[in-house]
Amino acid sequence: MNEMTRLERFRSEIPQSDPARLRAQEDRLLAAIAASAPIGVERAVGRRRFTPRMRLGLAVGLAAAVAAGGMTVAVGSEAGDPPVIHTMPVAAAEVLKRAAENVDRTPELHPKPGQFLVFESQTMNPSYGEGRDGRPERYLSRSKRKVWLPVKGDSTGGVIEAEELAPKPFPGWPIPPEARETVGRSGPEKLADFDQRAEFLRNDYAYVSRLPTDPAKMYEHLYTRLGHDPQADTEAWARVNGLLSEAYLPAAQRAALFRAAAAIPGVVSVDHAVDAAGRTGIAAARIDPVLGERHEYIFDRETYMYLGERSVVTDADRAEAPVGTVLTSSAQLKVSVADHAPAVNGR
Numbered sequence: 001m002n003e004m005t006r007l008e009r010f011r012s013e014i015p016q017s018d019p020a021r022l023r024a025q026e027d028r029l030l031a032a033i034a035a036s037a038p039i040g041v042e043r044a045v046g047r048r049r050f051t052p053r054m055r056l057g058l059a060v061g062l063a064a065a066v067a068a069g070g071m072t073v074a075v076g077s078e079a080g081d082p083p084v085i086h087t088m089p090v091a092a093a094e095v096l097k098r099a100a101e102n103v104d105r106t107p108e109l110h111p112k113p114g115q116f117l118v119f120e121s122q123t124m125n126p127s128y129g130e131g132r133d134g135r136p137e138r139y140l141s142r143s144k145r146k147v148w149l150p151v152k153g154d155s156t157g158g159v160i161e162a163e164e165l166a167p168k169p170f171p172g173w174p175i176p177p178e179a180r181e182t183v184g185r186s187g188p189e190k191l192a193d194f195d196q197r198a199e200f201l202r203n204d205y206a207y208v209s210r211l212p213t214d215p216a217k218m219y220e221h222l223y224t225r226l227g228h229d230p231q232a233d234t235e236a237w238a239r240v241n242g243l244l245s246e247a248y249l250p251a252a253q254r255a256a257l258f259r260a261a262a263a264i265p266g267v268v269s270v271d272h273a274v275d276a277a278g279r280t281g282i283a284a285a286r287i288d289p290v291l292g293e294r295h296e297y298i299f300d301r302e303t304y305m306y307l308g309e310r311s312v313v314t315d316a317d318r319a320e321a322p323v324g325t326v327l328t329s330s331a332q333l334k335v336s337v338a339d340h341a342p343a344v345n346g347r
Contacts (some may be wrong), residue, residue, distance in 0.1 A: 040271065059095045084314050093284040095269045095299055096262035100255040102304040108251055111205050111337045116148040119246045121308070122276045122332040126169070126327050127267045138170035140327075142276075147191060147246055148341035154207035158191030159341040171322050174252045188342035201239070203247035213252040215259035222260055230289070233265045237286045240264075244297065244306055248335055261297075275308035277331035283310075292318025293327060308332050 291317025310329035
């Protein structure tokens with residue numbers, strides 16, 4: 001979320017987004033283009049949430065040096081361009097610092113090559129489109145999903161089983177009849193037809209288990225190929241999501257991620273947040289001024305275990321929804337390891 005965006009594969013029965021919503025996304029896209037590199041789009045099954053896909057290769061010429069008040073990070077750019085300097089400030093989000101301190105409170109998984117990480121989750125996302133009568137419609141779609149992702153490899157090697165739940169109304173809009181027609185189970189099926197992520201945006205276990213365990217280096221990783229402006233901070237915050245949602249980091253890398261994320265400018269703590277499964281907790285959050293939404297990462301109040309995420313409207317005009325509306329939410333219900341994924345199409 002909070003980042004510029006990959007469009008995950010829509011199912012054929014889901015209507016296309018309406019022009020008004022796309023304009024809001026376009027504003028964000030143009031801001032990102034002006035600030036950094038071209039952005040590609042990936043479509044994958046299941047979620048209608050937008051998340052980023054940068055089409056650039058690994059950053060080069062990265063360097064870090066201690067500076068007063070924090071860590072200075074030099075992020076490589078195109079050949080001949082001066083490096084972009086990022087300063088890692090003292091972490092401000094207490095929730096993330098405590099989450100880093102408590103990563104060892106949950107049992108560690110040790111997946112092996114050839115195995116699969118299994119993620120069970122519940123999600124809610126806005127659906128925008130056109131009904132059978134040609135009129136615009138909006139509602140909040142809900143689902144439970146179980147995803148098998150290979151320990152090494154991209155999402156094209158994944159498998160999904162899903163259960164569409166009864167939709168909820170979008171504020172001020174009735175639930176269209178066709179929204180209820182998709183309720184029920186589907187799969188197992190292939191998770192994605194293609195995955196265009198750059199190497200540095202991979203989130204399979206084989207890759208993330210080699211990420212830095214030093215917070216300053218992890219901060220550097222989050223800002224790979226980004227500029228030095230509020231849009232870069234928004235993108236870095238969104239990249240945290242790519243390492244939390246249907247991804248599993250070893251405890252050392254997880255702690256480094258939380259400490260690095262806490263230092264992203266604009267991050268604050270939220271005392272009360274609810275995930276898609278109705279579990280309450282506390283959150284670390286950052287406002288995306290382009291979308292007019294606050295994106296929260298939610299943690300258990302006692303154990304600081306990651307629960308899920310949500311986006312809450314902060315600007316009614318930008319988000320085209322009342323302030324306080326929860327537009328997207330997720331709940332990570334279980335993460336486990338399996339030797340095999342279900343067969344798809346006789347596979």
